[in-house]
Amino acid sequence: MSAWLPSSSSDRPQPPPDCGGDRTGESRRLCHDEPVTTVLIVDDHKAFRTSARQLLEAEGFVVVGEAANGHDALELTGELSPDLVLLDIQLPDIDGFVVAKELRQRGESATIVLTSSRDAGDYGASIAESGARGFVP
Numbered sequence: 001m002s003a004w005l006p007s008s009s010s011d012r013p014q015p016p017p018d019c020g021g022d023r024t025g026e027s028r029r030l031c032h033d034e035p036v037t038t039v040l041i042v043d044d045h046k047a048f049r050t051s052a053r054q055l056l057e058a059e060g061f062v063v064v065g066e067a068a069n070g071h072d073a074l075e076l077t078g079e080l081s082p083d084l085v086l087l088d089i090q091l092p093d094i095d096g097f098v099v100a101k102e103l104r105q106r107g108e109s110a111t112i113v114l115t116s117s118r119d120a121g122d123y124g125a126s127i128a129e130s131g132a133r134g135f136v137p
Contacts (some may be wrong), residue, residue, distance in 0.1 A: 038064045040080060042073040042086040042099070043115065059130060070094035077103055082110050087121070089116040089131070097123075100130040 039061050041049050053063045064080045067073040070091045074107035100112050113134040120135050129134050
């Protein structure tokens, strides 16, 4: 499995800083009416969340929230309805596989991309069984 990211910054427009407005739910549009992809970043390491935010925002994604554990990830996904959840597997409370399965059982429509410092082979069939659309080692 692999994650898709746009090939260049021209694939996703940068939101103008003075745009304002609500960027949740059905109104996820930039000022010039182009759709955006909203992201929730879930990782217990602040440095990773900061780096991921910078990279994603540089490519035109809109990061709507961050969570440091699985319980917060479940709560924020329900509240923010992101298009994409970038989800660490190794979290301090419940692991990312459990979070991914719970999001699917709740009927959340967010695309889930799992992340880990370990290789995919270390997880056996768990990645495929989680319902995630991608994995970034």
